[in-house]
Amino acid sequence: MPETVLDTFEIKRLDILDARGNADPALMPPLGGAEIKKMYEYLAIARTFDDRALSMQREGRIGTYASIRGQEASQVGSALAFDKKDLIFPSYRESGVFIARDYPLHMLFQFWSGDERGMKVPGDINIFPICISVSTHLPHAAGAAAAAVYKKEKTAVAAYFGDGATSKGDFHEGMNLAGVFNAPAVFICQNNQYAISMPRSRQTAAKTIAQKAVAYGFKGIQVDGNDVFAVYRATKEAVENAKAGGGPTLIECYTYRLSDHTTADDASRYRSREEVEYWLARDPIARLRLYMEKQGLSGGKYEEEVREKAESLVDDGIKKMEETGPAEPQDMFTYTYQGPTARLSAQIRSFSPGAV
Numbered sequence: 001m002p003e004t005v006l007d008t009f010e011i012k013r014l015d016i017l018d019a020r021g022n023a024d025p026a027l028m029p030p031l032g033g034a035e036i037k038k039m040y041e042y043l044a045i046a047r048t049f050d051d052r053a054l055s056m057q058r059e060g061r062i063g064t065y066a067s068i069r070g071q072e073a074s075q076v077g078s079a080l081a082f083d084k085k086d087l088i089f090p091s092y093r094e095s096g097v098f099i100a101r102d103y104p105l106h107m108l109f110q111f112w113s114g115d116e117r118g119m120k121v122p123g124d125i126n127i128f129p130i131c132i133s134v135s136t137h138l139p140h141a142a143g144a145a146a147a148a149v150y151k152k153e154k155t156a157v158a159a160y161f162g163d164g165a166t167s168k169g170d171f172h173e174g175m176n177l178a179g180v181f182n183a184p185a186v187f188i189c190q191n192n193q194y195a196i197s198m199p200r201s202r203q204t205a206a207k208t209i210a211q212k213a214v215a216y217g218f219k220g221i222q223v224d225g226n227d228v229f230a231v232y233r234a235t236k237e238a239v240e241n242a243k244a245g246g247g248p249t250l251i252e253c254y255t256y257r258l259s260d261h262t263t264a265d266d267a268s269r270y271r272s273r274e275e276v277e278y279w280l281a282r283d284p285i286a287r288l289r290l291y292m293e294k295q296g297l298s299g300g301k302y303e304e305e306v307r308e309k310a311e312s313l314v315d316d317g318i319k320k321m322e323e324t325g326p327a328e329p330q331d332m333f334t335y336t337y338q339g340p341t342a343r344l345s346a347q348i349r350s351f352s353p354g355a356v
């Protein structure tokens with residue numbers, strides 16, 4: 001008779017940098033001044049990109065856009081912890097991840113203006129196209145991670161998703177598959193407290209999202225998602241553990257979406273001003289700025305230079321996107337699969353006979 005096996009579990013939370021810009025030296029990841037500055041510069045580009053994308057949508061120059069305001073540290077901090085050859089599977093709210101991977105900004109703007117050429121990912125950037133359908137990319141990420149084991153490659157694979165995505169079957173399938181195959185997957189859940197208007201409390205009865213990892217046999221950790229150092233450190237450890245054969249990790253970045261769900265939403269209909277103000281006081285970029293001031297890493301013209309550089313990069317991206325010219329309607333079918341499936345071919349023929 002097999003013995004009964006029981007286990008005990010604990011979910012940890014990692015906080016390093018507080019809202020006043022003080023970092024716990026015992027927990028600080030080993031980052032030099034130049035690396036911290038680089039982090040800050042990516043955060044600044046991400047915020048500028050986001051601001052401009054929102055204005056561009058209001059001006060009718062791009063389509064519906066999903067803002068990342070408030071979630072920049074969760075995105076930039078985690079993305080910088082991966083090596084260039086690691087694979088990333090993003091959802092639609094990951095502009096900061098794309099930016100930290102040096103994705104061409106004009107292509108991001110193209111995507112958000114409905115031009116699928118923007119997701120023709122350059123060969124040297126290991127990121128998959130944006131996945132709009134909630135959590136369907138999680139099994140893909142788990143599969144890619146299992147494939148890395150099979151091919152004996154030292155590659156970690158990231159999947160990014162929201163708290164709402166954890167209610168889908170795909171989340172279970174991806175997590176379960178990754179656990180069973182001991183795959184080098186890092187599941188990064190940005191718990192921004194809402195899935196459109198659905199609060200996190202209606203998403204799961206569990207106290208944390210991180211604890212869901214326990215059921216799949218691997219580590220789960222909650223981090224302050226507005227603390228770029230905590231996010232970076234937890235992700236770096238997960239990546240190293242994955243590559244050393246230690247299997248997957250689920251990281252819950254506890255954060256907040258400061259903007260509407262998308263430009264098609266009005267968040268003031270389902271959340272209070274006090275709640276938003278609580279989170280505004282915990283802004284991820286402002287706290288890194290305070291830290292850098294205290295450490296003597298900024299000062300002089302640094303702030304101004306960072307802002308000017310971010311604005312000029314984003315403006316160049318917009319200019320290049322607008323100069324590219326409109327896409328062909330059938331482009332929307334072109335960049336998803338290696339070649340069109342039979343069903344897609346039939347759809348394309350229905351509006352453009354003889355096209356496929």
Ligand SMILES: Cc1ncc(C[n+]2csc(CCOP(=O)(O)OP(=O)(O)O)c2C)c(N)n1
Nearest residue numbers: 093132133134162163164165192194195196
């Ligand atoms: C399969 C699927 N069902 C429904 C939707 C519509 N939808 C878009 S975003 C969203 C909420 C997702 O919330 P969450 O996973 O928490 O991510 P967030 O948008 O907060 O980043 C829903 C239901 C979708 N895109 N895909």
